[in-house]
Amino acid sequence: MEWRPYHDPGAVRHSSHYLPGKVLVVSAFPLNRIVIAHSIERIYRKPISVEPRFAIDALNTPDLALVVLDITGQQASFDHVFSALKEIRTHRNTLPRILLIADEAPFDGPIHIAMSADAIITKPFATDRVQSTVDRILRSITPIVTH
Numbered sequence: 001m002e003w004r005p006y007h008d009p010g011a012v013r014h015s016s017h018y019l020p021g022k023v024l025v026v027s028a029f030p031l032n033r034i035v036i037a038h039s040i041e042r043i044y045r046k047p048i049s050v051e052p053r054f055a056i057d058a059l060n061t062p063d064l065a066l067v068v069l070d071i072t073g074q075q076a077s078f079d080h081v082f083s084a085l086k087e088i089r090t091h092r093n094t095l096p097r098i099l100l101i102a103d104e105a106p107f108d109g110p111i112h113i114a115m116s117a118d119a120i121i122t123k124p125f126a127t128d129r130v131q132s133t134v135d136r137i138l139r140s141i142t143p144i145v146t147h
Contacts, residue, residue, distance in 0.1 A: 021065020023047040039127035
């Protein structure tokens with residue numbers, strides 16, 4: 001009898017290979033970048049984490065599918081990022097998607113920021129909320145590839 005590895009065609013695949021694009025985390029606070037990035041890594045993604053002043057260069061990352069913006073108390077420092085994202089999205093058919101992380105609910109920031117976001121999470125939040133929201137956004141871009 002020949003040995004074959006067990007393969008369950010109905011098993012859930014947890015590899016980032018099956019979800020499109022890269023994830024960019026932008027926050028002015030190093031600890032917030034670490035917490036958000038770590039929570040995204042738990043769903044088998046390897047995000048790129050930068051502070052707002054380096055975000056413009058990072059937005060040119062090939063295959064960028066999602067930008068997570070932690071605008072906690074720093075909305076003014078994100079104006080150039082929002083302008084760049086608006087320009088990029090007009091040329092890339094709504095990609096990258098945008099997830100905002102804000103201070104309080106309901107979001108009281110500028111309306112153009114809220115309207116451009118695909119999802120908004122307010123603090124305090126549990127890491128599983130970030131994971132499920134990122135997963136939902138990425139899955140909405142293209143269907144999962146199954147073999």
